Amino acid sequence: MNKILSVNAGSSSLKFQLLSMPSERVIVEGIVERIGNADAIYTVKLNGNKERTTLSIKNHSEAVQLVLNDLIKRQIVASLDEIKGVGHRVVHGGEKFKESTIITPEVIKQIEEVSFLAPLHNPGAITGIKAFQEALPNVVHVAVFDTAFHQTMEPEAYMYAVPYEWYEKYGVRKYGFHGTSHQYVSMKAAELMGKPYEESKIITVHLGNGASLAAIKNGKCIDTSMGMTPLEGIPMGTRSGTIDPAIIEFICTKENKTVQQVLEDLNKRSGYLGISGLSNDSRDLEDAAAEGHYRSNLALDIQYKRIADYIGSYYVYLGGADAIVFTAGIGENNARCREVVCDRISALGVKIDYDLNNRVRGVVTELSTPDSKIRVFLIPTNEELMIARDTMRLAKL
Numbered sequence: 552m553n554k555i556l557s558v559n560a561g562s563s564s565l566k567f568q569l570l571s572m573p574s575e576r577v578i579v580e581g582i583v584e585r586i587g588n589a590d591a592i593y594t595v596k597l598n599g600n601k602e603r604t605t606l607s608i609k610n611h612s613e614a615v616q617l618v619l620n621d622l623i624k625r626q627i628v629a630s631l632d633e634i635k636g637v638g639h640r641v642v643h644g645g646e647k648f649k650e651s652t653i654i655t656p657e658v659i660k661q662i663e664e665v666s667f668l669a670p671l672h673n674p675g676a677i678t679g680i681k682a683f684q685e686a687l688p689n690v691v692h693v694a695v696f697d698t699a700f701h702q703t704m705e706p707e708a709y710m711y712a713v714p715y716e717w718y719e720k721y722g723v724r725k726y727g728f729h730g731t732s733h734q735y736v737s738m739k740a741a742e743l744m745g746k747p748y749e750e751s752k753i754i755t756v757h758l759g760n761g762a763s764l765a766a767i768k769n770g771k772c773i774d775t776s777m778g779m780t781p782l783e784g785i786p787m788g789t790r791s792g793t794i795d796p797a798i799i800e801f802i803c804t805k806e807n808k809t810v811q812q813v814l815e816d817l818n819k820r821s822g823y824l825g826i827s828g829l830s831n832d833s834r835d836l837e838d839a840a841a842e843g844h845y846r847s848n849l850a851l852d853i854q855y856k857r858i859a860d861y862i863g864s865y866y867v868y869l870g871g872a873d874a875i876v877f878t879a880g881i882g883e884n885n886a887r888c889r890e891v892v893c894d895r896i897s898a899l900g901v902k903i904d905y906d907l908n909n910r911v912r913g914v915v916t917e918l919s920t921p922d923s924k925i926r927v928f929l930i931p932t933n934e935e936l937m938i939a940r941d942t943m944r945l946a947k948l
């Protein structure tokens with residue numbers, strides 16, 4: 552039995568899970584938020600209990616020390632030697648990283664080199680990696696990239712039809728995100744269907760605050776909805792998804808804003824929040840829509856239409872589909888979203904059991920009826936587990 556830490560470090564947060572492998576049992580999980588503040592928050596979940604502490608945490612190194620000391624204090628590990636590997640989620644691997652990799656000084660340099668593509672995300676991950684390497688210098692550290700799974704796309708799918716030099720000089724192309732999640736739920740769907748992953752056609756619908764779809768053929772991603780940044784694709788909690796790029800210049804002129812300000816509007820004040828004027832949370836919008844709030848209903852309809860559009864286009868690009876998988880916060884919990892989307896793609900012969908769909912949340916379920924032409928699944932995502940599995944595999948444990 553090996554204990555593996557799965558880590559997701561952001562600019563001011565550090566999320567972790569300690570897993571027992573190969574049983575894949577979560578021993579403990581937690582998060583340190585507001586790192587760099589006198590009132591940082593440490594939340595730990597153990598045996599079904601959640602504990603929250605507010606304390607001062609100056610930087611990621613202090614956060615890492617706090618977590619590791621706590622594991623010892625609670626006797627979850629007798630000594631840090633019990634932790635055999637640490638897997639780190641890294642958002643952007645550019646074209647450099649096509650799969651997870653053992654972290655060496657050279658790899659850190661390469662992650663830094665592609666960080667211009669994710670300036671809000673990659674620096675936090677690098678800080679987290681360095682802090683954990685300092686605290687656990689003798690174990691294998693592995694980087695797992697959100698973009699890696701999408702690196703199998705063909706140029707026709709990842710290139711934008713813009714001056715080619717933009718790609719050559721600056722790496723302007725589609726990269727896609729949530730790759731670990733798309734890979735995990737598609738593998739699981741193939742397993743549930745009893746089909747070899749390498750002979751399956753699967754459309755995955757990851758609907759959280761951020762949201763994206765992927766078309767996966769024979770175990771390889773051939774298209775995905777997010778782009779060079781997570782702004783492209785379907786509308787999300789606060790992101791617009793794809794829009795006519797000419798709108799940016801138009802609004803800059805009309806509202807006397809900079810491009811950066813308009814991009815902030817598109818990233819933080821659009822999507823559910825922008826259209827509804829109420830909230831970025833799907834639950835609030837469903838409630839308001841049920842009470843007749845026109846703009847909440849519209850925000851949901853715009854998103855559901857776009858999800859159906861992508862599924863239709865991926866169905867064609869894949870040359871058919873064996874399964875459609877819903878996952879992440881909304882995909883796992885919002886029955887109405889799944890129902891409306893499946894109704895909108897009924898032309899593909901998709902049929903789900905409405906009763907069952909209404910009853911389930913957050914558990915692996917086949918939602919389609921036996922006569923549905925495409926099988927529909929709800930599969931909870933588990934990026935932490937994928938990270939731990941890759942860490943085990945690369946560390947040869």
Ligand code: ADP
Nearest residue numbers: 758759760761831832833834879880881884885
């Ligand atoms: P993130 O991208 O931040 O990880 P999540 O996957 O947690 O996002 O998804 C957040 C979304 O999931 C929110 O819109 C929220 O309304 C929705 N969601 C989460 N839990 C539930 C639930 N129990 N019922 C309905 N919607 C939920």
